[in-house]
Amino acid sequence: MNTQNKKFGDRLTDTIPDVPEQIHDTTVQMLDDFILREKIQAAQNTKTARRGFKRPTLAFVLIAMLLLGSVAFAAIHFNIFDTMIGTTPKNAAQIMKANLHQETVNNVEITIKEAGYDGRTMYLLYSYRMLDVDTVFGIDENGNAVAGISEEPMRLLSEHHVGWWVDHIWFDGKCMDAPNNSSIYTTGSDVPGEIVQYESWRLDNEETFLSGNVEISLPIGEKQPLENYQKQLHPEMYGDDGRVLLPTDGMVTFTLDVADVLGKVVETTPNITADLPDLTAKVSNVAYTPVMMYVTLEAAVKQEKLDAFIAQNGEGHYLDGKLLWPYSGADVFANWITQLYLVDGDGNEVFPNMAENNGYIYGNNGYSDSWAEYLFPYADTYPSEMWLAPKTAANTFDLAQAVQVR
Amino acid sequence: MDAETFKAEYLHHERLFYRVSYSMLGNNDDCADAIQDTLLRAWERRSTLRNIKAFRPWIMRILTNICTDILRKRSKLVLVPFEESEQQAVMPAPSSPLPLKEAMDQLSPQLRVATLLYYIEGYSVKEIAQMLDVPQGTVKSRLLYARQNLQKLLHEEMEDMQ
Numbered sequence: 001m002n003t004q005n006k007k008f009g010d011r012l013t014d015t016i017p018d019v020p021e022q023i024h025d026t027t028v029q030m031l032d033d034f035i036l037r038e039k040i041q042a043a044q045n046t047k048t049a050r051r052g053f054k055r056p057t058l059a060f061v062l063i064a065m066l067l068l069g070s071v072a073f074a075a076i077h078f079n080i081f082d083t084m085i086g087t088t089p090k091n092a093a094q095i096m097k098a099n100l101h102q103e104t105v106n107n108v109e110i111t112i113k114e115a116g117y118d119g120r121t122m123y124l125l126y127s128y129r130m131l132d133v134d135t136v137f138g139i140d141e142n143g144n145a146v147a148g149i150s151e152e153p154m155r156l157l158s159e160h161h162v163g164w165w166v167d168h169i170w171f172d173g174k175c176m177d178a179p180n181n182s183s184i185y186t187t188g189s190d191v192p193g194e195i196v197q198y199e200s201w202r203l204d205n206e207e208t209f210l211s212g213n214v215e216i217s218l219p220i221g222e223k224q225p226l227e228n229y230q231k232q233l234h235p236e237m238y239g240d241d242g243r244v245l246l247p248t249d250g251m252v253t254f255t256l257d258v259a260d261v262l263g264k265v266v267e268t269t270p271n272i273t274a275d276l277p278d279l280t281a282k283v284s285n286v287a288y289t290p291v292m293m294y295v296t297l298e299a300a301v302k303q304e305k306l307d308a309f310i311a312q313n314g315e316g317h318y319l320d321g322k323l324l325w326p327y328s329g330a331d332v333f334a335n336w337i338t339q340l341y342l343v344d345g346d347g348n349e350v351f352p353n354m355a356e357n358n359g360y361i362y363g364n365n366g367y368s369d370s371w372a373e374y375l376f377p378y379a380d381t382y383p384s385e386m387w388l389a390p391k392t393a394a395n396t397f398d399l400a401q402a403v404q405v406r
Numbered sequence: 407m408d409a410e411t412f413k414a415e416y417l418h419h420e421r422l423f424y425r426v427s428y429s430m431l432g433n434n435d436d437c438a439d440a441i442q443d444t445l446l447r448a449w450e451r452r453s454t455l456r457n458i459k460a461f462r463p464w465i466m467r468i469l470t471n472i473c474t475d476i477l478r479k480r481s482k483l484v485l486v487p488f489e490e491s492e493q494q495a496v497m498p499a500p501s502s503p504l505p506l507k508e509a510m511d512q513l514s515p516q517l518r519v520a521t522l523l524y525y526i527e528g529y530s531v532k533e534i535a536q537m538l539d540v541p542q543g544t545v546k547s548r549l550l551y552a553r554q555n556l557q558k559l560l561h562e563e564m565e566d567m568q
Contacts, residue, residue: 009525015507016522019424023438027420030445031413038409320434
């Protein structure tokens with residue numbers, strides 16, 4: 001290209017902005033999601049090859065389970081954890097129960113296949129099988145397992161007027177709002193007309209803790225008109241605590257024996273404040289459950305650092321000239337708070353290659369201006385001293401910028 | 407092509423894809439939609455890409471088709487084939503020169519994209535033709551018309567540009 005053209009090109013460059021951070025972040029998130037789904041698919045294919053995931057074999061497994069109860073549960077118990085975590089924790093079998101309930105609504109067979117609770121999270125695996133649908137949604141024409149679910153099966157389920165119709169769960173008749181940091185994943189299976197739901201519910205985020213035999217009611221039966229539950233129109237549907245009373249219709253109820261899992265949860269409150277350059281932070285709570293380690297961190301940005309950030313970067317996030325939201329503490333320390341690793345007192349990573357070895361959900365599990373959560377794998381023993389520390393180079397962590405966990 | 411390769415290839419060309427979508431759509435809301443739809447569609451059809459070296463033009467075709475669909479829905483006008491619109495391509499000169507960005511905004515999306523790819527990204531006519539899936543003659547025509555219109559709008563002589 002000649003000089004004149006290049007000069008013109010340089011002028012033109014100024015007329016087109018660079019990739020906005022928001023678009024870039026969304027793009028990276030989508031691309032990472034493709035990678036994740038591919039890994040899940042690869043894991044399912046491996047197990048498929050191992051078990052010969054053919055319909056007669058699966059039918060045998062289900063029949064065996066019905067005959068033998070929880071003993072045969074071991075054949076498929078890893079599915080919920082492999083899907084929701086990436087691997088199956090060591091003690092998963094201790095907390096999971098299988099074949100808990102089945103009923104048919106509007107020609108849809110609803111089966112609670114697995115459920116379990118670790119003291120913080122409830123795991124559910126259930127299915128909708130449309131008895132009048134012949135299509136297999138989980139296997140493609142080449143015999144490979146399909147990741148996720150397309151619109152068509154969900155549309156068909158909606159036409160049966162069955163499925164989740166309100167954002168609550170009831171425990172022993174008491175209503176709980178759908179908690180934060182919960183996850184849902186949907187797939188097909190090799191059974192015609194079947195949709196499988198994998199769910200993890202963070203009950204602790206709604207101050208809900210379970211023990212003993214718990215009656216769990218899910219709004220996944222026949223869909224009910226939501227106007228019948230509007231408080232202003234139907235106050236009789238609400239209890240004295242202001243929560244929705246257990247509906248009489250549209251519910252699927254089963255009993256889960258969680259025994260004394262709460263007695264197996266070890267909880268600590270370190271509360272050792274770290275005075276860092278941009279913020280103060282402390283780990284306020286650590287819960288060691290039979291399958292996972294939950295770490296809660298509290299943070300507060302230093303005002304002078306926030307002021308300096310705003311002076312340098314402006315008031316906040318703008319899009320097409322409009323202020324979407326003002327900058328806050330989370331913007332100042334986002335890089336630090338999302339890149340913390342669990343290390344021992346000598347600065348060695350407690351779980352090296354954690355995502356690959358233990359599952360993709362471990363690590364930072366969300367943050368805000370004042371809070372962050374981290375999930376780590378279960379271990380029989382943990383180091384006597386542990387920190388959340390940023391990585392400065394390969395296998396090098398800065399304990400001077402760390403927060404003590406233990 | 408595995409997902410890691412898909413990600414690496416896309417991010418390598420991310421700036422180009424964004425700039426093309428912005429030059430066609432002119433705002434980040436539509437760009438975000440176009441890019442997301444492009445990623446989903448390309449990922450679903452990744453098995454159709456036989457040669458990784460064709461990744462860029464392959465994505466570009468998907469992206470420009472999606473951008474064109476957005477423009478159609480936005481304007482509710484039928485976008486006539488470029489050859490039919492040639493007669494309307496030359497604009498009258500304004501009384502005073504326009505800023506460059508305003509001048510670019512006056513161009514049709516097809517002319518803007520060709521201008522972007524040639525002058526900013528430095529692609530050859532042949533490469534642009536492959537990316538946009540149009541004949542090389544069409545690319546040359548678009549660059550010619552873009553140049554003529556920009557001359558009038560900017561009140562600048564651009565005769566030396568080739």
